[in-house]
Amino acid sequence: MTVLALDIGATKIAVGLVGADGVTHEVGRITVPPSGVWDAVRGLLLAAANGHTVSIVGIGACGPVDATVGVVEPLNIPEWRDGFALVDAVRELFPGATVRMAVDGVCLALAERHFGAARQTPDALAMTVSSGIGGGIIVGGMVAVGHTGNAGHIGHMIVPGSTDPCACGGVGCVEAVASGPSAVRWARERGWEGATGVELAAAAEAGDRIAKAALRRAGIALGQVISSAAALLDVDLVVVGGGFAQAGEPLWRPLQEALGAHARIQFLGDLRVVPSELGENATLVGAGLLTALGASA
């Protein structure tokens, strides 16, 4: 009996085999193609199944999703933006298989709860800061799913005073300020000439004035929405993963400063915001856990 995990990210898609112990091992990965996304995913899944009968597939997908009907509507995959019936497509590919899907933030929270920093912490927020900003909520040891499967979309909380347009159609979302591409765009508008979040972080580390300002702006925005979310949920731990969260001191210092300014209410006195230790496969690992837990549709 083969159990598969699938991670549909904004920039890459990964597939893994889930062991009897619930641990997922990646067996394939591709960059999201500009078109023919389902054909690429199908090929990846068939290669992972390798002719064996697939009994369960767990899917983590970048949001938003409609988990009630198994449809993905990712902001960052144009071909699927208006909705793709991913769960039905996977069921058709592996007849008889159980298919469970959750938004990537929910998978991330499951992974942190079972294998990561939230193992000992029943009330926590898991976040990813990379090409987008996502998250998942752990309350009372359980991962919140929400009405349509989208609970934890912290990327679309509002940064005070921001008017940056967001891919969701709104204005001032933290994803439009503090994701890697958003910070890069802000820096480039001010004359910085690099192209990626990794380059921006290196430039800030080397003392570039614009790069430092871009990371400072992103860090403050993250600290502000984390303060708001922590007060709303009464969590004592926030775990932050994703590539852009690796930007180090130039991002993390202003983030902590903003926490110091905003997370002041007494019950947040023990709040810790820490980098994730799970690495880039956290969503895939969480998708694997869906196959054991039966969370979501």
Ligand SMILES: [Zn+2]
């Ligand atoms: Zn938004």
